[in-house]
């Protein structure tokens with residue numbers, strides 16, 4: 011009741027944050043990677059031949075030599091024991107979107123009462139967690155509950171510190187007995203490989219020799235909210251669903267834009283530094299940090315890394331933020347829309363591809379030959395996003411992200427590409443034919459010699475575009491703050507694989523038929539931009555106009571998760587992912603099913619919480635206030651004074667609405683059943699969501715009326731501004 015809220019306010023006022031743990035003259039450089047089984051550590055501890063073999067796998071994509079596993083395991087164990095590890099864990103990424111780990115002790119009893127530290131190669135390479143309670147979308151029968159984890163050599167192992175004992179963590183894939191992917195890492199590795207093969211074909215055509223190991227690079231920008239833990243614990247909705255299901259808009263919102271890039275509050279800065287210190291130890295290159303648009307909202311962005319490592323680090327980063335926030339008396343919220351009426355949180359996925367020799371292939375470069383190559387890779391992106399925009403939308407579909415996408419604060423659900431003025435200009439001219447000129451930069455022709463130098467940082471940045479070119483990469487802005495980056499990366503990698511395959515084949519054929527290479531490139535670029543240029547849009551993505559224009563251009567506008575998920579099981583999607591061996595049809599269907607299940611589960615939890623809080627917290631508070639007013643009226647009447655009934659009436663009307671809305675929500679919940687996933691998800695969307703909205707509307711209007719000392723839940727004002 012209200013006592014909890016009032017106590018929370020007192021506790022927040024009395025709270026003293028812990029001192030930041032950066033030791034006086036400790037340099038970030040000294041602790042960076044301290045807990046990582048890095049290349050340097052391996053070089054020092056592994057026999058030379060073993061080291062070479064492992065590095066060939068990591069850097070050149072060569073198959074792992076099974077003979078080296080024992081040697082690596084033994085070195086890894088010694089290193090981890092020195093770091094105070096008592097256990098090891100295969101870490102995997104099931105389809106809940108969370109991180110899972112199964113811990114085992116290093117120590118085996120040896121019969122004489124002592125224990126021996128054991129860690130064999132086969133234990134490093136493969137694990138067998140009982141996995142029956144992870145979502146599998148029908149892939150694993152319950153009688154065959156085993157799942158297998160397999161070591162991802164390319165993502166470094168690390169020691170995770172914990173006051174109760176350290177653990178050696180080994181990033182792994184998670185598959186069923188039949189080899190079907192039950193996780194996010196498996197398809198990521200598969201898609202990276204598929205994209206790499208076709209990128210390498212194109213690079214070979216451009217005259218590069220011995221191109222190896224082209225991978226995706228990903229730099230995720232993580233937005234999050236911080237609230238004081240006392241308030242967090244006094245809000246069962248935040249605690250259990252990650253967002254406030256009630257809460258009237260505060261008198262002061264974000265309209266002053268005074269938080270964005272403002273000075274970081276001291277307490278938050280302490281938290282950020284502490285977090286960064288932990289991230290550095292784990293080799294996570296945390297780089298930028300700043301306030302975001304909404305009050306209480308912040309962002310952290312590590313330097314980009316190879317896709318699968320970035321994905322693993324992103325998961326670790328989220329866990330670390332949560333743990334350190336707790337230590338600093340706060341809760342870190344990753345929900346896409348924890349507070350209505352202020353901006354939600356996203357996770358921009360910055361994407362490029364390349365390798366250590368060539369860098370990012372999406373850098374325009376400063377000689378014309380690079381430039382033509384750059385335009386080819388750009389064209390591949392444009393073509394892929396045009397053909398498979400629906401799949402990109404599906405890759406970020408969730409009940410929680412639905413609150414944000416298309417809500418005039420995040421990109422619209424229509425997936426389009428922003429190129430910026432200059433690059434758009436170049437492609438417009440390519441569309442018209444060969445000879446072209448670039449804005450103020452003289453004439454150019456895509457046939458090498460006279461191409462202009464493209465700027466690496468186009469001045470214009472369009473915040474409303476879901477897929478924007480930003481100088482040396484594309485930035486996919488639709489992913490939600492809570493989501494793993496793997497889904498988006500898998501999708502981008504795969505549509506790139508298809509586009510690059512197409513381009514490579516066209517160019518190879520043209521050249522084989524005697525066409526000169528430059529002309530073949532020129533023709534192909536013209537063809538692609540003519541057929542796929544409709545996906546390019548440089549205007550305001552929030553405008554009404556764009557909705558209409560996009561429809562006229564035939565671009566899908568998949569507003570909700572239930573509109574988007576069916577994209578996963580279209581014939582073209584199943585064919586695409588099958589062809590590049592990223593997902594077989596069973597895996598596609600399982601992901602579709604899981605998407606529906608998670609959607610219905612999320613909304614189901616929210617609906618039950620809404621009902622419970624509405625009935626047990628808000629309704630009683632409003633009734634108490636109504637009673638107070640009624641007693642006041644009765645007392646005035648008894649004293650022979652004219653009683654003003656308006657206050658009583660003002661509370662009674664929304665109170666009646668609340669009762670009605672609660673009753674409706676209750677019956678909508680009763681109609682929720684055990685039917686198949688699509689029916690459950692549809693019921694959640696069409697019955698539960700509107701019923702919850704009605705309860706909230708009535709409750710929020712009561713919040714503006716009921717006496718403050720009776721109100722049970724910490725208010726938006728309190729939660730957002732007290733940091």
Ligand code: ADP
Nearest residue numbers: 227229230311312313314360361362370482483
């Ligand atoms: P902004 O907010 O201006 O978009 P940030 O600095 O917050 O930029 O984040 C940009 C992200 O993009 C960082 O994670 C950065 O490492 C990443 N990034 C930069 N270059 C590339 C690239 N070539 N490929 C992938 N990601 C990149």
Ligand code: MG
Nearest residue numbers: 231298309311
């Ligand atoms: Mg940023």
